[in-house]
Amino acid sequence: MRFLTRSALALTLMTSASVLPLAGCGVNYLEDQAPQSPVEEAQLLMEKEEHLEARRVLEEWLSSNPDDAKARALFAATFAAEAGIAIIDLTKKTLEGGAQSDEDLIKSILPQSTDSNLALVRRAKNEIELIPGELRNADIDLEATVYTAAFLLMFLDNLASSNELPSLEEAVELLESLDEAETLARENNIPPQEIEKIRAEINGSDGANDQEKINSYLEKVRAENGGTLPDVPQDTTPP
Amino acid sequence: MFVNPSLPAFGYGLHRWAFLRTQLHLDTVTAETAAKSLLDQNSENPVTPEIVQKALTNPVHVGHDTALGYVNRYFGIAGFSNVRADVAVRQFGDSGAPQVRLRAYGIGGGGVSASYALGQFFALGATSKYVEVAQATENISVGDIQNPDALSQRVQSALKRGNGVSSDAGATLQLRSRFFDMRIAGTVHDIGDTQLGNDLDPFLQTVGAGVGFTVHGRENSLHCAADLRDVLEVYGEHWTFRSYAGCKATYHKVVSLGAGLSQGYPTAGMVLNIPFSRLEAGMYTREVGSQAGIEGRTVYFFALGTEF
Numbered sequence: 001m002r003f004l005t006r007s008a009l010a011l012t013l014m015t016s017a018s019v020l021p022l023a024g025c026g027v028n029y030l031e032d033q034a035p036q037s038p039v040e041e042a043q044l045l046m047e048k049e050e051h052l053e054a055r056r057v058l059e060e061w062l063s064s065n066p067d068d069a070k071a072r073a074l075f076a077a078t079f080a081a082e083a084g085i086a087i088i089d090l091t092k093k094t095l096e097g098g099a100q101s102d103e104d105l106i107k108s109i110l111p112q113s114t115d116s117n118l119a120l121v122r123r124a125k126n127e128i129e130l131i132p133g134e135l136r137n138a139d140i141d142l143e144a145t146v147y148t149a150a151f152l153l154m155f156l157d158n159l160a161s162s163n164e165l166p167s168l169e170e171a172v173e174l175l176e177s178l179d180e181a182e183t184l185a186r187e188n189n190i191p192p193q194e195i196e197k198i199r200a201e202i203n204g205s206d207g208a209n210d211q212e213k214i215n216s217y218l219e220k221v222r223a224e225n226g227g228t229l230p231d232v233p234q235d236t237t238p239p
Numbered sequence: 240m241f242v243n244p245s246l247p248a249f250g251y252g253l254h255r256w257a258f259l260r261t262q263l264h265l266d267t268v269t270a271e272t273a274a275k276s277l278l279d280q281n282s283e284n285p286v287t288p289e290i291v292q293k294a295l296t297n298p299v300h301v302g303h304d305t306a307l308g309y310v311n312r313y314f315g316i317a318g319f320s321n322v323r324a325d326v327a328v329r330q331f332g333d334s335g336a337p338q339v340r341l342r343a344y345g346i347g348g349g350g351v352s353a354s355y356a357l358g359q360f361f362a363l364g365a366t367s368k369y370v371e372v373a374q375a376t377e378n379i380s381v382g383d384i385q386n387p388d389a390l391s392q393r394v395q396s397a398l399k400r401g402n403g404v405s406s407d408a409g410a411t412l413q414l415r416s417r418f419f420d421m422r423i424a425g426t427v428h429d430i431g432d433t434q435l436g437n438d439l440d441p442f443l444q445t446v447g448a449g450v451g452f453t454v455h456g457r458e459n460s461l462h463c464a465a466d467l468r469d470v471l472e473v474y475g476e477h478w479t480f481r482s483y484a485g486c487k488a489t490y491h492k493v494v495s496l497g498a499g500l501s502q503g504y505p506t507a508g509m510v511l512n513i514p515f516s517r518l519e520a521g522m523y524t525r526e527v528g529s530q531a532g533i534e535g536r537t538v539y540f541f542a543l544g545t546e547f
Contacts, residue, residue, distance in 0.1 A: 028524075030479040030503030031532030040533050046331035070334045077335030088330045088337040091381050139336035139380050 039071050042078075051078045069135035073143055076127035080143075083120035084111030085150055087143065106149045113154035113161070121151045125180075145184040149195075152177040156198070160218045171211040178202075240308065240315040240352045243426050243449075244364030245409040247310050248356035255310045260544030262519070264302030264323070270539050298327035300525075300536050313354060315366075320347035325527060325536065332378060339379040341397065342527070346372050350405075360414065366407045372435055373400045401435030405442060420453040424466075445469040458491045479503055479531035497521070503531045508540070517544040 028034075038061040045054035055078040061071055080086075089109040111117050125147040131140060155174060159166050166174065178199055185192035198217075205220065207213035240247065247255050301324050308317025324343040332338025350368025357363070377397035411424040426447040433442040451464030465484035469476065485499020485506065495510040501523050508521020519542035528534040 027505065028503040028526075028532035028535060029500060029505070030482070034477055034479040034503070034531040037528065037530050037533055040528050040530075043329065043331055043333070044528075044534055046335075047329060073334040073336075074331065075335075077331055081331070086330060087335075087381060091337055137334060137380075139332065139334040139338075142381065143334070143336055 039068070039074065042071075042074060046074070046078065046081065049081075051082045054078050067135070069131045069137075069140065072127060072131050073140045076124045076143065076147065079120045079124040079127065080147055080150075083117040083124070085109060085121065085124075085146070087146055090146065106146060107153060110150055110154060113157040115158065118151070118154050118158050121147060121154055125151045141184075141188055145181075145188050145190065148177065148181045148184050152181045152195070152198075156218075156221075159214075160221050163222070165215050166211060166218070168211055171214050174214060175210060240310050240317055241319070241350070241366060241368070241407070243409040243411060243424050244315075244352040244366040244407060245354050245362040245411045245424070246364070247312060247315060247352070248354035248362035248364060249411070249413055250312065253312050255312065255315075256546055257309045258544055258546040259307045260305065260517070260542060260546070262302075262304040262540055262542035264300065264304075264538050264540045266298060266300035267537050267539065268297040269299050269301060296328070298325065298527075298536060300325045300538055302538070302540075304542075310352070312356075315352040315354075316349070317352075318347075318349040321345070327527075332380070337381040341375055341377045341379060341394065343376075344372070344374040346370055360412060362411050362413070364409045368405050368407075369402070370405055370433070370435075371400070371402045372439060373398060374439060375399070399438045401437045401439035403433045403435045403441075405433040406430040418455060420455070422449075422451050424449045424451075443473045445473055446471050459489060461486060461488045463487075477530060480526060502526045504535050512546075515545055515547050517546045518542070519544075 038057050042054040042057045042061075045051075045057065055075065058071055058075040058078065062068065062075060065071065077087075086109070090105055093105050093108055125144075128140065128144045128147055131144075136144070152174075155177060159170065159174070178195060182192045182195045182199070185195060201220070202210075202213050202217045205213045205216035207216050302322060304319070304321045306317060306319045308315060308319075310317070322343075322345040325340075326342075327340045329338045329340060332340075348368050348370035350366050352364060352366040354362060354364035375394065375397040377393060379393050405428075407426060407428045408430060409424060409426040411422055414421045426449075428445050428447065429442040430444055432444050435441055445468065447466060447468045448470050449464060449466030451462065453460055453462040455461070463484075463486040465482070467478065468481040468483070472478075480502055482503070483499070483501050485497055485501075487495050487497035487510075489495040489510075493512050495512075496507075497509070498505070498507045500506065502525070504524030504526070506521065506523035508519060508523075511518040520540065522537060522539050524535040524537045526533065527536050
């Protein structure tokens with residue numbers, strides 16, 4: 001019996017020594033048996049900055065649950081996050097203080113307006129737009145406002161830095177974005193001062209049609225700011 | 240007494256335990272940060288920017304349990320309190336926007352138990368206890384975070400209180416030999432549901448089942464057990480969420496080492512019994528997601544008690 005209990009103690013010591021390190025690692029030995037919760041899994045992947053994997057999980061979930069508004073909004077967030085937009089940065093900036101307006105806050109979190117980032121933010125905006133109004137909550141409304149405003153400002157900057165006449169499609173998209181951003185800002189009690197200023201300057205620019213007016217406006221911006229809009233991050237990478 | 244009220248009926252003599260115990264639970268980062276702050280003798284303000292940053296990026300889980308009571312072969316009386324709080328800041332909440340997840344509860348009260356053995360093999364027991372409950376479960380959105388007044392109102396409105404009387408029953412079948420014991424037990428908690436009033440959901444009646452064996456000599460033993468809570472799934476949780484198993488080896492009735500699985504996560508701990516005192520320490524991982532394996536919160540616990 002002494003041998004039996006000594007062996008039992010030794011076994012438990014060895015087990016403890018092997019288990020103790022694992023106890024802090026989040027390993028779950030019944031995970032494969034448990035039901036899956038894709039949306040929760042995607043949330044945690046986003047926290048770990050694994051946005052592409054989160055997107056894959058959500059895409060699969062939304063293919064059979066297309067009306068899941070929260071999952072759709074989280075799916076939109078994967079694109080925005082990949083571009084470098086995180087609404088938590090807005091919260092941090094608000095708590096730090098110093099921003100003159102909500103639009104200033106949004107400008108402060110914008111990434112570089114490269115074609116790839118612009119495409120990601122466009123996709124984020126479009127995904128949020130798929131969510132019907134009756135299924136939106138305050139968080140989804142905020143995301144819609146931020147993504148739309150971010151897309152507008154990044155789009156303008158992208159056009160300004162291209163030195164080309166914007167196409168008709170681009171001009172139409174720009175004006176539609178102005179309308180969307182203004183509507184969302186008003187719905188969320190954000191005074192759309194910057195948006196109204198941009199619209200007024202476009203309308204007041206030379207040109208026979210919207211496309212030409214937008215180009216005149218962009219040329220003015222290029223001349224005033226060395227090719228970019230103010231307050232949007234510059235690409236300082238050496239050539 | 241509270242887990243299975245029939246157990247005190249087994250054993251020799253009348254007296255079982257008189258106890259006073261306090262236990263602290265801390266998540267990994269909070270424990271490390273608190274230890275570091277305590278050890279930093281030169282710091283006038285223990286709440287450094289580093290600590291604030293860690294709180295924003297790491298969940299905080301704290302808990303405290305206290306129990307005081309007396310149990311003998313036939314009767315038990317005890318008071319208790321349990322408090323837990325889990326706060327996690329999520330960059331990407333339910334809808335992709337930042338969120339603070341607040342999960343907190345406190346439960347305290349007192350109760351009495353009765354137990355009776357029918358021969359050497361079977362025992363029954365019952366407990367009745369008065370409980371006061373406070374609970375807050377809220378996902379606070381970014382709009383509230385940026386508005387301190389709205390945040391305060393949200394937290395206050397999330398706090399719900401109630402009280403009620405809860406009854407439990409237990410039955411245990413025991414087979415004993417010189418070196419080997421085996422037990423099979425069943426329990427019913429919150430018989431007839433425990434109504435708490437106000438806005439709190441009642442504690443639903445649940446049935447639990449467990450099995451255990453002990454290999455032992457005079458002073459050393461190895462005890463292993465497994466139990467499944469809410470066998471009838473009244474809370475709709477998968478079995479992986481409700482299952483617990485482990486082994487504990489005790490040497491000369493002084494030192495115990497244990498390891499096991501709690502909701503599928505490894506756990507480990509040790510107990511040191513010195514005259515009239517009991518020290519416990521260990522770690523476990525608690526599931527804070529909706530299913531086992533989603534999000535485990537690793538918690539260290541430390542307990543100090545007087546027991547005789």
